Amino acid sequence: MHYSLRNTNNMIGIVNYGAGNIFSLTAALDRVGLLYGMINEEQDFHRYDHIIIPGVGHAGAAMQKLKESGLVDHIVALKKPVLGICVGMQLLTAYSEEGNANLLDLIPLNTLHFDQRIEGKVPHMGWNSISPSGDSPLFHNIPDGSYVYFVHSYFIESDPVFSAAQCHYGIDFSAAIQRDNFFGVQFHPEKSGKVGEQLLLNFAKL
Amino acid sequence: MLAKRIIPCLDVKDGRTVKGVNFVDLRDAGDPVELAWQYSQQGADELVFLDITATHEKRKTTIELVKAVARQVNIPFTIGGGINELRDAEILLNAGADKISINSAAVRRPELINELASAFGRQFVVIAVDTRYVDGGNFVHLRGGRDKTEIDTATWIREAEDRGAGEILLTSMDHDGTKNGFDNGFLKTINDQIHIPLIASGGAGSVQHFVDTFQQANVDAALAASVFHYGEILIPNLKRVLYEEGIVVR
Numbered sequence: 001m002h003y004s005l006r007n008t009n010n011m012i013g014i015v016n017y018g019a020g021n022i023f024s025l026t027a028a029l030d031r032v033g034l035l036y037g038m039i040n041e042e043q044d045f046h047r048y049d050h051i052i053i054p055g056v057g058h059a060g061a062a063m064q065k066l067k068e069s070g071l072v073d074h075i076v077a078l079k080k081p082v083l084g085i086c087v088g089m090q091l092l093t094a095y096s097e098e099g100n101a102n103l104l105d106l107i108p109l110n111t112l113h114f115d116q117r118i119e120g121k122v123p124h125m126g127w128n129s130i131s132p133s134g135d136s137p138l139f140h141n142i143p144d145g146s147y148v149y150f151v152h153s154y155f156i157e158s159d160p161v162f163s164a165a166q167c168h169y170g171i172d173f174s175a176a177i178q179r180d181n182f183f184g185v186q187f188h189p190e191k192s193g194k195v196g197e198q199l200l201l202n203f204a205k206l
Numbered sequence: 207m208l209a210k211r212i213i214p215c216l217d218v219k220d221g222r223t224v225k226g227v228n229f230v231d232l233r234d235a236g237d238p239v240e241l242a243w244q245y246s247q248q249g250a251d252e253l254v255f256l257d258i259t260a261t262h263e264k265r266k267t268t269i270e271l272v273k274a275v276a277r278q279v280n281i282p283f284t285i286g287g288g289i290n291e292l293r294d295a296e297i298l299l300n301a302g303a304d305k306i307s308i309n310s311a312a313v314r315r316p317e318l319i320n321e322l323a324s325a326f327g328r329q330f331v332v333i334a335v336d337t338r339y340v341d342g343g344n345f346v347h348l349r350g351g352r353d354k355t356e357i358d359t360a361t362w363i364r365e366a367e368d369r370g371a372g373e374i375l376l377t378s379m380d381h382d383g384t385k386n387g388f389d390n391g392f393l394k395t396i397n398d399q400i401h402i403p404l405i406a407s408g409g410a411g412s413v414q415h416f417v418d419t420f421q422q423a424n425v426d427a428a429l430a431a432s433v434f435h436y437g438e439i440l441i442p443n444l445k446r447v448l449y450e451e452g453i454v455v456r
Contacts, residue, residue, distance in 0.1 A: 023302040027277045057327050120208075121401050123329050123372060126426065127209040127251055127456045147209060147456040149282055151304075151329045169208060191282045191304065193246070 010204050012036040013048030017069040019087060020056030028190035032197045034204050042074050049080050050204055055087030059111060059154060060099020062087045076104055081206040082182050083138075086152060089177065089184025098154050107162050107179045111154050118170025123153040128167050130175040130187070136164040138176060138183055140202045146195045148175070148187040156186065181206075207454045210420050211251040211427035212441060213405065214434040216241060219258050221267035223435075239274045245434070246281045248441040251456060253279070254307065254375075254429060257287035269301050276302025284332055295322055299330065307332040307375060310348045313355065313362070316369060323370025332405075333371040335363060337392070338379040344392060351379035360396060367400050374400065375429065377407040385411025385433070393423035405429050413439055413447045420453045 012029065014022060016038040029036050036052075039045060053075070055062045066072055075082070084092045091103050096111035103111070114122045127147040132139030155173035158166055164183065167175035177184045183203065189196035217224040222236040242253050255275070257268045265288060275283055285298050286307030295306050312319050312333055322331045336347045337359040344359040363374055376396060378389035388406045397404045403426035406419045410430035419428050433439040445455045 021299050021302070023273070023300060024276055024304070027302060028280065030277065031280065121403055121426070123402075124208070125329060125373065125403055126211050129207060129209075151282075153329075188282075191280065193280050197280060 010035065010050070011048045012050045012052055012204060013039040013044060015039045015051060015053045015066075015069075015071060015075070015088075017062075017066050017071065019062040019065050020054060022054050024188075024190045025052070025054055025085070028197065028200060032201055034200065039071070040069075042071065045074055045078070050206065051075075051078060051080055051082045052203075053082065053084040053088035053091060055085065055089075055091065057087060058098055059087050059090045059096040059103070060101035063091060063096075063099075063101050063103055066091060072104065076106060079181055081203065083203050084182075084184035085190075086186060086188060089186055090154065090156060092177065092182055092184045093156055096154060106182045107177050107184070109156050109159055109162055109174065109177065111156050113154050114170070115153070120170045123151055124155070124169045125151050127192075128169060128175075128187075130165045130167050132165040132176070133163060136176070136178055137206055138164055138178065138185075138199060138202050140205075141198055142195055142202075148185075148189070148192040148195055150175075150187045152186060156184075208426075209251070209454050209456045210425075210448065211405075212249075212416070212444060212455070213252045213254055213427050213429040214245045214250050214441075215254040215256060215407070215429050215431040216435075217256050217258055217431065218268070218271065221259075221271050224258065238271060239278055242275050242279045242283070245441070246279050249445055249456065250281065250441055252281055252427070253283040255283065255285050256307075257285060259288065269297060272298055272301040272303050286332070286334055291318070292321055292325055295326065295330070299326060305330050305332050305373070307334045309334040309336065312366065313346060313348060313357065316365065319366055319369035319371055323372070328370045328372035328402075331371055332373045332375055333363070333366040334375040334377070335359060335366075336377050336379050339392075347379055351382070359392075360399060363396055364399060367402050371402060373403045373405065373426075375405040375407055378409060381409030382407070384409055387411065387415040388419040388423070388425075388428065390419050390422040393419065393425055397423055397425060403427065410439075413444050416444060417448060417451050417453065420448065421451070 094105040158172040164178035165176035282304040284305040346357040
């Protein structure tokens with residue numbers, strides 16, 4: 001294969017399980033000069049030393065597609081750095097109210113609906129400021145108060161242990177989560193200007 | 207805090223921007239990709255491209271444009287114009303568009319909103335509404351404000367939200383092109399009735415007009431074209447004034 005001839009250092013594998021369009025993500029990786037390829041089956045994992053789980057749309061439906069891809073057992077056993085984006089992040093949690101779905105449970109938090117819990121408009125759409133929690137390597141060179149782009153109706157609860165960055169929209173929630181080698185961001189780094197590009201570079205250096 | 211958004215709008219025909227642009231350092235003022243990149247560097251929060259290409263065949267140029275923008279620009283963007291069915295929207299999504307904007311196609315067949323929202327999520331679906339004040343009421347207009355319908359604007363916007371719209375782009379045709387400010391009275395009336403983001407459009411002529419629409423109508427975003435294209439308002443300057451006025455901006 002094309003990629004097997006290359007040094008795999010800093011090659012990012014994108015889990016290609018059919019939950020949403022990934023053109024914007026690959027475009028962002030191209031802009032910052034990161035190499036990537038697609039993970040379609042288990043045998044593809046070994047080519048990459050960083051893994052991204054993208055995702056837009058419905059968390060329950062995304063979990064179903066991930067199960068159908070046959071990649072779940074391999075993902076939960078990964079020791080490489082893994083970054084879930086948006087719904088890909090929510091999949092790392094235990095449970096989502098969206099579709100009343102049990103998820104990967106890699107990080108013991110719940111994904112909840114904004115409706116009934118806040119008075120603001122839903123979806124939470126636009127640029128909001130985040131507060132990284134001190135020592136997360138994902139937010140190296142990203143100052144407190146940086147703005148990133150969010151589009152979501154469900155949020156992951158804020159947690160003193162597992163939140164890597166906080167955001168506030170009527171309620172405090174996790175803009176990013178982290179446990180061991182598993183990371184997730186609720187916002188879209190591929191659409192978050194220079195801050196988002198910095199985050200992708202930070203992830204690739206883990 | 208969620209920031210108020212500033213959105214330049216670019217009219218595109220056959221892959222080229224229509225209105226003249228006179229940024230000093232633009233190599234090609236007609237190149238929408240370069241213009242979009244320039245706006246993103248200036249601090250625009252989002253971009254809207256209105257494709258006024260007439261023929262189906264030339265839509266291919268638009269798809270290439272969408273891909274080029276998605277490759278080079280690191281902020282979200284919306285494509286509007288000529289989207290009549292699910293397939294049109296899907297092609298744009300796969301080319302990297304973050305949202306699509308539909309106007310007359312939704313008025314002709316409102317079920318399209320439900321179909322788009324369930325296929326791609328409501329965050330993908332912006333409903334653009336052109337309104338004009340006639341005989342004591344605001345009515346939805348089509349074809350750039352030329353054709354009046356019998357549809358009450360507020361009723362239509364509430365219906366669009368119920369059907370799955372993720373955002374409303376409301377253009378006052380009475381204010382559009384006047385540079386006398388946004389229609390803040392009507393924008394507030396609408397904003398008080400909906401629970402999805404509202405983008406103000408039509409009438410921007412000065413920095414103060416943006417301050418006014420955020421303070422008086424509490425809209426989520428404000429869109430303008432010519433004041434940005436002709437360099438009459440520079441986005442960094444606009445953002446600085448908004449910040450000084452206590453409005454949350456990025």
